[in-house]
Amino acid sequence: MAVTREEMLDSYRRPSFWQTLTAVDWLWAVLVLSGSGYVFMRYGAVMDVYEISIMAGVTAALAGTGWLWKPVRTLSVCVATLTLFALWRYGGTLANQETDFFLKYMLASQSAIMWMSALYVMATVAYFGALFARSEFTGKVATAMTWSATTMGIVGLLVRWRESYLISPDVGHVPVSNLYEVFVLFSIITALIYLFYEGRYRTRELGGFVLLVISSAVAFLLWYAFTRNAAEIQPLVPALQSYWMKIHVPANFIGYGSFALAAMIGVAFLLTGKFAFFAQRMPSQDLLEDVMYKSIALGFAFFTLATILGALWAAEAWGGYWSWDPKETWALIVWLNYAAWLHMRLTRGWNGAPMAWWAVIGLFVTLFAFLGVNMFLSGLHSYGEL
Amino acid sequence: MTTDAVNKKRPQKTGGVLLEFFGSMNLAITLLVTVGIASIVGTVLKQNEPYQNYISKFGPFWFEVFNSLGLYDVYSAVWFLLILTILVLSTSTCIYRNAPLMLHDMRSYRLGVRFNSLNAFHCRREWRLQASSDALVGRLMPVLEAFGYRVRSKGYEDHLVVAAKKGAINRLGYIFTHSAIVIICIGGLVDGNLLLKWKAFSGDIKIETRDIPASQVPQESRLPVGNPSFRGSVNIPEGSSANIAFLNLRDGYLVQPLPFSVDVQDFRVEHYSSGPPESFESDLLIHDPQAAAPVEATIAVNHPLIYKGYAIYQASFSDGGSKLDLRLWPLLGSDAVPEDVNGAVFEDIDFETSMGPLTLELINFRLFNINPVMQEGTGKKFRNFGPNFSFKLRNELGEAIEYENYMLPVDMEGRQYFLSGVRRTPAEPFQYLYIPVDPDGGIERFMQFNTRLHDLERIMATARGTAGQSVSPTQIGNETFVDELTESMARLVTLFTAKGFDGVVEQVDASAPEAERASVLDAYLKVLQTMLASLYTELLADNGVDLSQGISERDGNFFDDAINAIGAVGNYGAPFYIQLKSFEHIQSTGLQIARAPGKTLVYLGFTLLIAGVFCMFYVSASRLWCWIDEDDGQTRILIGGTGMRHKRDFGKEFARLEGVLDEQFRKF
C-alpha cells in the first residue's frame, strides 16, 4: 500500500480547530485583544476584580465568536468605529448631543436606537416582500438592513453607556438596567441569533417571522419611550449596583431571544403545514424543526445559566438564593416549561405541529415572565416597572 | 409452597411497580408542569401578607378555604412540598434506572449489533468490493479515527463488526443534570427548614401572633440558639443592639436567638444629586462572647457580612424612634393658644380635647420625601418635599384617622403651603389640607385668622358692622331687622367654618325652593365673602399691615388659600394641627440574618446543572457500525450510524464520510 496510516489520518482528519485559523483570524484576535487592552489601560484603575474578569471573559468570547462566525468581525469593526466616532464627537460634553450634527441625527444613543427601530421595521417588510415575491435581491436587502439595525442598536447601547457617565460619574452604569435598555438588548440579541441561523442554514425565509417579534419589541420600545419618557438615563437603585447584573441580564436575554426565535419558527412551521402558499416558499419542515429545537436548546442552556446567576446574585443582595419572588418563580415556570418541551422531544420523540404549538405558547409564558411580572405583580425585581 | 413463592415475589413486584411508576417519563412531565402551575398560584396571590388583608379581600368564608389550602404561603404548603418530594423521588428513580445503563453505554461499543438493525438506520451505505475483509478494515479504521471516533472491532464466525463512537460524555450530561435537580431540591429543602415547619404544624412550637416585646415572648415560641438553618429579620435603631432575629411564619413569628449581638453604630442613606437613593449602609459591631474583640463591619445592599456562617444583609430601613418637637395649633376654638409637646416616633400621647380624649400615636418620621410632580412637557419629575412625620389620632371608641404633616412649606405653582395629609383607612390615598404660608414664612397668620373665624363675638361684631352698612334707607332704625340680618350673617360664617362651602350649599338646598336656589346661593356666597373679607382685613389691620393701597396681591392670594383651607378644616377630623418644630433623626436599620447550610449543596447542584446542560446540548454523540461479510464471493461492507441529538448534522458528516470511503475503496 502506498499510503501510510499516518498520511491517511492526516488527509482525512478534520483539522483541529486551531489549525483552521487563518492569518486573518489571528489578526482579528490581536485586534480584539488590543482593543480591550486599550480599554484596560484607560479604565483599569477604576475597575474591580469582577469587572476585570468580566472584561476578560467578554474579550475571549468576542475573539472566539469572531472565529466561529466570521460576520461578527465586520459587525464589531463597524460598531467600534461608529462608537469611537460618537465618543470623539461628544468629547466629554453631554450637551453636544443637541448641537453636533452627527450625534443629533445619528449616533447619540437615542438617535441610534431610533435608526435601529426604523431599520428593523423596514427589514421585516423587506423579508416578507422577499418571501412573497421570491426575490433574492429583496432578501439580501433585508439581511443588510437587519445587520445595519443591529449595528445601530449596539452602537446606541454603547454610546448610552458613555452618556450615563457624562451625566455624572456616579450615575454611570452598563445599559442593561431598565426596561428600555433591555428591550433594545432583546431586539439585538434576537436578531443576532436569527442572523446566525440564516447564515448557517442559508435561508432567508424565516426572517420576516423572526423580525415580526423584533418589530413588536420595537413598537413597545417606542411607545414606552414616548409615553413614559423611559429613554431618560436614571441612576441605579442600590439593589442593582452589582457586577452580577452585567452577566445575569445578558444571559437572560440570550434565553428570551432564543425562545422568541423558536416560537416564530413554530409559527412558520404551522403555516407551512397548513398553506401550500407557504409550503412552496418556506424551507422544509424538517429544517424548521431542527432550527426550532436548536434554538430552544440554546435558550434553555443560557436561561439555566441566567437563572443560576440570578440565584447567586439574590444570595448576595437579598440574603437568600431563592425567595419565591414573582420574577424568580416565573423564571422557574419558563424553565420547567422548556424542560418539559425538551423531554417530550428527546425522550418521547414528539415532533410536528404539537411541538410547534407548544413553542408558540412558550413565547407567551416567556413574555409574561419578561413583561407581565413587571406589569401585574410586585416583588423584589423592581427594575423597569411600567 | 405456593404461598412462599408469592410472598417471596411480592416485595420484588411492589418494588418494580413503584420503580415503574416513579421512573415514568409521563409522571416526570406531569410533575414538571404541575410544579409550574402551582408556582403560578403563589405569584398571583400575594404571599405572606397579614391575615387581616386576606380576610378583607376574600371575606371570612373564602379566607378559611384558601387558608386551609395553604395558599397564603404556597411554597411551604404541605401539598407543594409533597409535589417537590415526588419530583425528587421521580428524578432519583430515573437516575437510578438510567445512570448504570448510560454509564455502561458510554463504555460499550455494542459490538453485538445485528445486521437488520444496521440496515434500519436512516444513514447507511453498502459497498461490495473485491478485497479481503482485513484489507478493508485496514482502510476503514484510520478513516473513522480521523473523523474523531473511537473504534473497536470483533470477528464472528461469519462476519466482522467494526463499531465506532464519539461524544460519549453527552451521556454524562444526563446524569449531571438530573443529579443536579435532586441535589438542588435537597439543598433547598434543608434550607427551607422542613423540620421547623413540621414542628410549627404539629404544635411543638407555637407561633407568636401578639405584638409584644421580644423579651416577653414565651419559651415555646423561641428556637434554640444553634438552629442550623433559618432566615429572619430584625430592626435595630442606631445606637442599639440586638441578639435575636424574628422568623415570620404564617400569621405570626418566632424568635431566633443569636450567639452574638449586633450593635448598630450608624445607618446612612446616600442620595444621588438628582434625588433617588444611591446607597444604604450600616456600620455594625458584632459582640461575640467567644471572640476577643468585637468585629467591626460596614454592610450595604449587595455587600453582606458573613460571620461564622451567619450572613447579615442590609434589607431595609425605617425610623428608629426619632425625637420630635411638636406644636399643637387648636383649629376649633376661639381662644386657644398653641401647646408645645415633645414626642418620639412609636410613642403614644394622650390629650383631653374639645372632641373628647384623643390618643396621638406617632408612627413615622421621614427625612426625605421624594415625590413625583407632574410637569408640563417633560412628564414626571421628582422633588424632595423635605421632612414629614405621620401619626394617628385615636378616639375613645378606638377609631383612628391617619395624618401626614410636612415640616417645611411646599411650593405649588408659585404659592407656598404647609401640607397635611388625612385619610381614614390605609387603603385610601391621602387628601391634603393646604395651609398657606404667611409673609413671615410661618403659620401664625393662618391660625389667627382661623381662630377669629371661630370667635362668635367677633363675628357678631363684624356682622353688625357689615349689616349696618348694607341696610337700605327704609329700614334704618328697624332694630329687629338689623339683628336678624346680623345673626344670619354670623350663622353663615359658623356654618362655613363647620362645614365649608358644601355646608352652605346644603343649607340652601334644604331651605330654598328649587327655582330660587341659584340666586339665593349667589346672595349667600356674596355675603359670606364680604364677611370673611372684613374679618381678614381686620386681622391685617390688627397686625399692622398697611392697607392704604388696598390689599396686596400676596395678601389676596393668602386670603383665597386660607378660605379654602378653613373650609376644609371641618372635615379634617382633628381638633388641632400639629406642626413639626424640630427633630432629632434616629434611624433603624432592617437586617436580614440567615443561615443556609444547604447552600453548598445547592451551589454544587448549580455547577453540575450547568456542566450537564452544556454536555447534553453541545457535545454531539454519534455511533457507527460496519458489518463486513462475504456475499456472492464479494466482500460486502455495510455502514450505518446515527447521531443522537443532531440527525441533520450527522447526516452531513455521514455524507462526508461516504465520500472519503468511496475514494479509499476505489483502489480495490
Ligand code: HEM
Ligand atoms: C422527574 C423525573 C425525570 C425523568 C424520569 C427524566 C428522564 C429523562 C430522560 C430519560 C432523558 C433522556 C436522556 C437521554 O436519552 O439522553 C431526559 C433528558 C433530559 N431531562 Fe429529564 N427526567 C426527569 C426530570 C427532569 C427534570 C426535573 C429536569 C429539569 C427540569 C430534567 C431535564 C432534562 C433535560 C434538560 C434533558 C435533556 C434532553 C437531552 O438532551 O437528552 N429532567 N430526562
